[in-house]
Structures are given as structure tokens and as C-alpha cells.
Amino acid sequence: MRAMVLGEPRQELSLEDVAMPEPGPGQLLLRVRTCGVCRTDLHVVDGELDRPKLPLVPGHQIIGETQDGRRLGVPWLGWTCGECRYCTSGRENLCDRARFTGYDIDGGYAEWTVADERFCFRIPDGFEDVQAAPLLCAGLIGYRSLRLAGAAERVGLYGFGAAAHIVAQVARHEGRRVFAVTRKRDVEAQAFARELGAEWAGAGTPPEELEAAIIFAPAGELVPAALAAVAKGGTVVCAGIHMSDIPSFPYELLWGERVLRSVANLTRRDGEEFLALAPRVPVRTHVELFPLEQANEALAKLRRGEVRGALVLVP
Ligand SMILES: [Zn+2]
Ligand SMILES: [Zn+2]
Numbered sequence: 001m002r003a004m005v006l007g008e009p010r011q012e013l014s015l016e017d018v019a020m021p022e023p024g025p026g027q028l029l030l031r032v033r034t035c036g037v038c039r040t041d042l043h044v045v046d047g048e049l050d051r052p053k054l055p056l057v058p059g060h061q062i063i064g065e066t067q068d069g070r071r072l073g074v075p076w077l078g079w080t081c082g083e084c085r086y087c088t089s090g091r092e093n094l095c096d097r098a099r100f101t102g103y104d105i106d107g108g109y110a111e112w113t114v115a116d117e118r119f120c121f122r123i124p125d126g127f128e129d130v131q132a133a134p135l136l137c138a139g140l141i142g143y144r145s146l147r148l149a150g151a152a153e154r155v156g157l158y159g160f161g162a163a164a165h166i167v168a169q170v171a172r173h174e175g176r177r178v179f180a181v182t183r184k185r186d187v188e189a190q191a192f193a194r195e196l197g198a199e200w201a202g203a204g205t206p207p208e209e210l211e212a213a214i215i216f217a218p219a220g221e222l223v224p225a226a227l228a229a230v231a232k233g234g235t236v237v238c239a240g241i242h243m244s245d246i247p248s249f250p251y252e253l254l255w256g257e258r259v260l261r262s263v264a265n266l267t268r269r270d271g272e273e274f275l276a277l278a279p280r281v282p283v284r285t286h287v288e289l290f291p292l293e294q295a296n297e298a299l300a301k302l303r304r305g306e307v308r309g310a311l312v313l314v315p
Helices: 039-045 129-136 138-148 162-173 187-195 222-229 268-277 292-303
Strands: 002-005 014-017 027-037 062-065 071-074 077-079 112-116 154-158 177-181 200-202 210-215 230-238 259-262 287-291 310-314
Touching: 002 292, 027 071, 027 129, 027 292, 039 292, 062 112, 062 129, 071 112, 071 129, 077 112, 129 138, 129 162, 129 268, 129 287, 129 310, 138 162, 138 210, 138 230, 138 268, 154 162, 154 222, 162 177, 162 187, 162 310, 177 187, 177 222, 187 200, 210 222, 222 230, 287 292, 292 310
Parallel strands: 154 177, 154 210, 177 200, 210 230, 230 259, 287 310
Antiparallel strands: 002 014, 027 062, 027 112, 027 310, 062 071
16 A cells, blocks of 8 residues: 655654555554644654654544445544553553554554554544544644643644634634634734634734633744733633643743643543534634655645645645
8 A cells, every 4th residue: 555654853754655554453544545744743753752663654533434335534642542541540641551543553644544443533524534534633632732721712722733723613612712823924824813713813913812722833932921911810722732842931921820831642532522612613614635656745745834734645
């Protein structure tokens, strides 16, 4: 089968003809219908997440079809031990032995893949394969980030990419007010955010004090900026798996019971909750399609920050 393979970090993926994956115990063989391209894939390819299996087939937002015709989604969380203190307390996202799709396990930049059935999700009807793929990471991580931001009414989204474009819709559905912070002069992203329900979009500080901020951009300097923008008791959530170093900042910014936290991975419960909620919003994903063999072009576009919504590969 054809697959896009990472041989070494910091090199382009190569289109290869590789052996069909063989399902192990508990695994399903899935024909890949679509696979979303995530910023995490970029961090893996660029060597910022530095312990991938090699060679590796990236991709962890997979819409696949089983041999008996069922449509399933394969997310980043590919396997957990089920017995550690995290797994047994509803925090399998923190499992020390967790294995991740498109990192520890070959993913969906291919025509076929295998996945542990217990970690696959049923995809709600009403979402085409291309529309559904970004729900599996951008949507899920965005959803978990919003939950961990608490009951905030005024929510700031820092970096308006694939995750933010979904979270904005969910937040509006829940009656929250959305403020989108983008890079300077990124008027396209600002217009896109307004289209999706942001009442303000711009660079710098939002016009009102926020109750929560979610940082999707991998830029550490946004942390003190977001802390300065949230009210006392507010929460700043760092939603990315990788971020540049955070500059030092005065304690005053954290004082007043402000909370600074990260979001790591997802639990299966997040997936079930979010995929039940998505059709009720209803979430509409904006996608740009690339054929499988143009995965490098898709990643380059993401690296340049030129994406409105999400990128999806179609084998
Ligand atoms: Zn565990
Ligand atoms: Zn992802």
C-alpha cells in the first residue's frame, strides 16, 4: 500500500510502497478514507517531539472503514495500560505507558492502518469523511481545553487555527462570548474568527477582561500576555503539546487566584462527549483537501500559518 513515511526527523516525508499493516489482538484493519493534518504532526516531523518510532507513518485524525463497512475514527490516544493510577482514576490521558497514534504507532498518512478497537470512536452521521477528520484532534483537544477553562463567559482564543475554529462554534453554542487573538496583520484569520462567531478579533489585548484564555499557538510569549488579559480567578489553558519557552513574568500576573494549566492528550470520555455534542452545535469544519502524496505540501502550508480551518489528506 502507499504511505507517506518519516524516515528521520527534519526530513520530508517520502511516498513509499510498504507492506499492508497486520492487525494484532484487539486491533482492526481500517481502510483510511481521510486523515486530518495536525500541528502535532508538524512537531513530530520537525523533531520538536523527539521520540517517535522510526520509520513512522504520521497522522492521528483518521476516518477509517472496517472490513465489515463500519466507519470509525482513530484519535491520538491509541492505547493505555488500564492499570496505572492515572488509568484507574479517569485520567488515562496521563498514562505513563500510553501509546499515541502517528507517534508510537503508525498512523493514517496511508491507504490502510490498524487501530485498537477500544480506542476508536463511532463518527456521527451527518459528517462527511473530510469534514469529520478534524473533529478527532482539533475538535477533541479544543473541547477538552474549553472544559478545563471552566464556566467562563468571556473566552479568549489565542491562535485561530484548526482547533480554535471548532472551539469557537462550541463556545458560541454554549452561550459564551468569544474573543480571538491572532498575529498582527493576520486580517484573514481575524475575518474568519468573526465569521465563526467571535465578537472581537485582533492582535494584542481584547477590549474586555477575559474569564478564560486558551492558547493554541505554540508561542510561549502568549502565556504572560494571556495571564494579563484574564480577570482574577480566571484560567489560562495551554492546549498544545509543544510550546516555545515561556518568558519570565512578574508574580502579579498570576496573583489573584489566576490558574495556568496545560491540556494533555484526551480521554475516551472526551471523545464520546464531544462527538455527541458536535452534531447538536452543529459544528461545521472548514477543510482544505490534499491528496495523500502531497502531505509535505500540506505540512509546509501549516508551518507557514497559511491555513484557514483544517487540512485533510485523502488517500
Ligand atoms: Zn495507565
Ligand atoms: Zn493532533
